[in-house]
Amino acid sequence: xxxxxxxxxxxxxxxxxxxxxxxxxxxxxxxxxxxxxxxxxxxxxxxxxxxxxxxxxxxxxxxxxxxxxxxxxxxxxxxxxxxxxxxxxxxxxxxxxxxxxxxxxxxxxxx
Amino acid sequence: xxxxxxxxxxxxxxxxxxxxxxxxxxxxxxxxxxxxxxxxxxxxxxxxxxxxxxxxxxxxxxxxxxxxxxxxxxxxxxxxxxxxxxxxxxxxxxxxxxxxxxxxxxxxxxxxxxx
Numbered sequence: 001x002x003x004x005x006x007x008x009x010x011x012x013x014x015x016x017x018x019x020x021x022x023x024x025x026x027x028x029x030x031x032x033x034x035x036x037x038x039x040x041x042x043x044x045x046x047x048x049x050x051x052x053x054x055x056x057x058x059x060x061x062x063x064x065x066x067x068x069x070x071x072x073x074x075x076x077x078x079x080x081x082x083x084x085x086x087x088x089x090x091x092x093x094x095x096x097x098x099x100x101x102x103x104x105x106x107x108x109x110x111x
Numbered sequence: 112x113x114x115x116x117x118x119x120x121x122x123x124x125x126x127x128x129x130x131x132x133x134x135x136x137x138x139x140x141x142x143x144x145x146x147x148x149x150x151x152x153x154x155x156x157x158x159x160x161x162x163x164x165x166x167x168x169x170x171x172x173x174x175x176x177x178x179x180x181x182x183x184x185x186x187x188x189x190x191x192x193x194x195x196x197x198x199x200x201x202x203x204x205x206x207x208x209x210x211x212x213x214x215x216x217x218x219x220x221x222x223x224x225x226x
Binding site: 043045046 | 154217218
């Protein structure tokens with residue numbers, strides 16, 4: 001089955017700096033890669049996703065890149081703000097299986 | 112957007128009793144619902160997948176007789192923690208998928224404390 005690894009587990013940046021979180025997956029059949037943001041005690045919120053036929057996708061300050069050959073994808077947050085502080089999860093899914101989540105990255109943006 | 116509601120948001124129960132958590136899709140029919148468990152500062156661990164009208168598929172290591180899942184309709188799935196013990200205390204979250212699409216929608220989560 002699919003195995004998703006996520007790094008780093010914690011990340012601290014200064015307000016205004018960029019943050020990058022990386023994930024690798026094991027199943028080459030996976031074709032959908034979402035990123036979720038979760039604040040303490042709340043539901044995960046989908047912030048961006050990418051499908052395997054696309055190499056990059058951007059939505060304002062958030063972007064995701066996908067390298068199918070290397071089986072890794074990354075989340076990029078630019079101009080970070082304190083409200084970006086949360087836990088971020090990557091996930092991977094193929095059409096035959098259900099979504100598998102990475103271990104999460106706790107992002108702290110210092111004002 | 113699609114809304115998934117989970118109830119109760121917090122529940123405290125005595126050791127040995129059972130507690131039921133409900134997950135409802137409010138504005139769409141959820142052919143598949145998922146149940147996760149999340150310990151503090153840890154990731155979402157998939158417990159089971161349920162399809163409407165059929166038995167749930169449990170992940171390895173999850174006791175199906177302890178965590179009873181029912182998905183009787185296209186808008187409701189329930190998780191019953193039977194004979195709860197303090198180690199069952201956790202944050203339980205459900206999610207729902209519409210049809211065979213990729214997007215899943217999460218419920219608000221339920222904090223279970225077993226005393």
